[in-house]
Amino acid sequence: MKIAVVYTLRREPLPGQPSDYYAEGDDPRTIDAVVSALSTGHDAIAIEDDSDLCRKLIAAKPDIIFNMAEGVAGEDREARVPALLELMGIPYTGSTPATLAMTLNKATAKEILRYHSIPVAQSVIVSRNGHLSEKHGLALPLMVKPLHEGSSKGVRDNSLVHAAQELKERITFIHDTYRQPALVEEYLPGREFTAAILGNGDEARVLPLIEINHAALPSGANPIYSWEAKWVWDTTDKPLDIFLCPAPVDDTLKERIEQMALAAYEALRCRDWCRVDLRLDDAGVPHLLELNPLPGILPGPADNSCFPKAARAAGMEYDALIRTVVEIARKRYGS
Ligand SMILES: Nc1ncnc2c1ncn2[C@@H]1O[C@H](COP(=O)(O)OP(=O)(O)OP(=O)(O)O)[C@@H](O)[C@H]1O
Ligand SMILES: [Mg+2]
Structure with missing residues (x-):
């Protein structure tokens, strides 16, 4: 099978652009790791999601796309590659353009969650x-x-x-x-969790929950998983002990969080995989913060990347996770 990994490259911002302008893109190390994971038993290649994407796909003739393209700017940036793939009739991993556009806009996602009686701030x-x-x-x-x-x-x-x-x-x-x-x-002042979901329909399951350990942040920092916490204070040389996985929660809270995450996944009609972020209010009630149907997947165990971390806690190494996402998508397409 020929698999094309379609990605958005993380570039250096141009003068005048904010330092985090390309933060959503992936670095070559992550793109290589995904291609490498899919190269066992398959012909895997990487294709950048630039304006030449359509021509490159016609030339490459992939059987399926591993979609990790975030797009660069605009409120529908994550929806563009899947929309093109729908137009070209090429199967792909992950959610549809509609879901990607709805979840990228946090207010739109919350309107839908509220309609489904899922608590949001x-x-x-x-x-x-x-x-x-x-x-x-x-x-x-x-x-x-x-x-x-x-x-x-x-x-x-x-x-x-x-x-x-x-x-x-x-x-x-x-x-x-x-x-x-x-x-x-x-502001939701309580504990914070993220739930990594794999699968579709009745087979959708939550991997071990991760708690964001605000206590690991530098003293004086606000208890939020901010830009600084993700990209400045947490380095490969000096990693922050920012994830507790599996999260130390009792069964009642675990079940409540898992059910809420799965309900949100269904409400936004997510497919194959998604990471759902939640936080407790001051009374300990979980609230949905947002959904990430294109979750971050840094490859190194020391990278502090939530989805791979949760997968490892479930006994699934990085390569197995990436391959599983493709298998879940293929099953959905009936192949
Ligand atoms: N209403 C809120 N109450 C409490 N904390 C919040 C709230 N909104 C955001 N945060 C904090 O800010 C962090 C980042 O917010 P959010 O998840 O909305 O951003 P993001 O850019 O979509 O993050 P990512 O895509 O990396 O998950 C959260 O993990 C949480 O710690
Ligand atoms: Mg988040």
Whole structure:
């Protein structure tokens, strides 16, 4: 079988672009690791998701695509490659363009979750030419983040605000730096978890839960899994002990989180795999933060990458995880 890994390359930002502009893209090491995992028994190649993608796919004639393309800018960036694949009739791993567009926009995802009675934090969108109404009705402290980003792009240690002036400044920062609306969200102060899901329909299962260990953050840092926590303070040389896996939770909480994650996966019509982030409120009730149907998959065990970490805890090494995703997708296509 010929498998093409379609990816978005993580580049150095150009002058004037924020330092995290390409944060969602993958580095060559990750792309190579995915190709290598799929090379056993298959012909695996890597193709970048540039404007020449259609021509490259016609030439390569892959049987299936391992889709890890995040796209670069715009609120539908993650939906573009799957939309092209739908148009060309090429099977691919993971979710449809509709799911990828809905989950990338955190407010849209939350509207759907709310409709399905899945608890989410109260929030408002502040558009670029608008301002936060005095009557926004949200209680400080608040989180301010870009409306449609991932990898903690725009979620800095100071994205948690405690006063009106800070709130205003962070909204302006999001508008000016990321040129998109800001999502202002009530802060969930409790424990934080991520649930890695594999499979479809009745076969969808949650891998061992990961708890984000806020206690491992440098002293004085806010208890959030910020850009600094993911990319600055946690290095391969000096890794932060940021993940507890399996999460130390009792059976009741574990079941509650797993069921909520699976319900969200179904509500957003995710396919094959997805990572679901949750946090408890001050009463200990889990709330859905967001869904990641293109989860990060750094290959090294020391990399602190959630999905591979959860898979390892379930006895599945990196290569097996990548191959399993392809097998799940093939089964869905009936091949
Ligand atoms: N409403 C909130 N209450 C408490 N913490 C929050 C809230 N929103 C975000 N956070 C914190 O900020 C972190 C990053 O937020 P979020 O998951 O929304 O960003 P992201 O860029 O989509 O991240 P990724 O794609 O890497 O999972 C979360 O892991 C959590 O620690
Ligand atoms: Mg997240």
